[in-house]
Amino acid sequence: xxxxxxxxxxxxxxYCGGMCRLAPVPPLNVKNHLHHVRNTIHYGSFLRYGHxxxxxxxxxxxxxxxxxxxxFGNFFLNTLELxxxxxxxxxxxxxxxxxxxxxxxxxxxxxxxxxxxxxxxxDDERDLLIERISLRNxxxxxxxGIWIWIAQTTIPIWWVDLPQTYLPEAxxxxxxxxxxxxxxxxxxxxxxxxYRRGF
Amino acid sequence: MAPTSIKNNMRRLRxxxxxxxxxTLAEHVGVTRQTIIAIEAAxxxxxxxxxxKIADVFSVPFEKVFQYKP
Numbered sequence: 201x202x203x204x205x206x207x208x209x210x211x212x213x214x215y216c217g218g219m220c221r222l223a224p225v226p227p228l229n230v231k232n233h234l235h236h237v238r239n240t241i242h243y244g245s246f247l248r249y250g251h252x253x254x255x256x257x258x259x260x261x262x263x264x265x266x267x268x269x270x271x272f273g274n275f276f277l278n279t280l281e282l283x284x285x286x287x288x289x290x291x292x293x294x295x296x297x298x299x300x301x302x303x304x305x306x307x308x309x310x311x312x313x314x315x316x317x318x319x320x321x322x323d324d325e326r327d328l329l330i331e332r333i334s335l336r337n338x339x340x341x342x343x344x345g346i347w348i349w350i351a352q353t354t355i356p357i358w359w360v361d362l363p364q365t366y367l368p369e370a371x372x373x374x375x376x377x378x379x380x381x382x383x384x385x386x387x388x389x390x391x392x393x394x395y396r397r398g399f
Numbered sequence: 400m401a402p403t404s405i406k407n408n409m410r411r412l413r414x415x416x417x418x419x420x421x422x423t424l425a426e427h428v429g430v431t432r433q434t435i436i437a438i439e440a441a442x443x444x445x446x447x448x449x450x451x452k453i454a455d456v457f458s459v460p461f462e463k464v465f466q467y468k469p
Contacts, residue, residue: 324434325445
């Protein structure tokens with residue numbers, strides 16, 4: 201643990217109007233730079249020296265995002281490989297159920313751990329505002345995806361010159377799930393963005 | 400996110416109130432500390448209800464805490 205008091209004597213200019221002490225910006229030297237790096241990693245913020253620690257909500261959102269990307273990403277990549285290899289896609293229903301149950305179980309375990317390690321926080325008005333904005337963004341993503349899919353399936357019917365590009369029936373639920381996952385990731389990333397940036 | 404046009408004196412008022420911490424103020428008005436941080440940094444404009452609650456905690460008129468500066 202480095203002692204900032206020795207390397208950064210308190211400078212009156214670093215006071216907030218003589219009222220409150222702000223974290224002083226350290227002069228550039230190796231010792232202070234290492235401390236800054238440690239501080240940045242510990243507090244998870246690249247915004248400003250001495251920024252606040254990650255809140256419970258941010259940790260929860262980050263965990264949720266990682267689980268979603270890893271489990272669903274793995275499933276979609278595997279399905280894509282099968283589809284590109286023109287191999288018969290069988291038991292897609294079972295695979296879908298398995299992947300959804302896996303995500304639910306992982307979420308329950310990780311969120312329970314996070315909840316037990318830190319104090320729970322009630323949602324306040326800022327949380328609700330951020331949630332509304334993120335849900336709107338997720339809705340926009342889902343709508344755009346659905347409309348693109350509808351266009352992709354109907355336009356070739358109107359103009360017969362275009363090639364018919366219907367999806368195999370087995371892939372329809374996968375594409376639907378992909379759209380939902382993209383919307384969910386959008387919601388989570390938006391919430392993380394606003395919690396990090398401040399709103 | 401651009402700062403809002405609502406400026407505030409919350410830091411000064413906290414200092415005057417026996418160096419009240421952000422956490423204490425947050426508990427008094429029923430929000431999270433992150434929300435107090437965002438308000439102090441003028442990144443979030445609180446609702447009227449919350450703004451009046453904050454003024455009430457410091458026992459000062461509303462306009463002593465928040466000012467509109469377009």
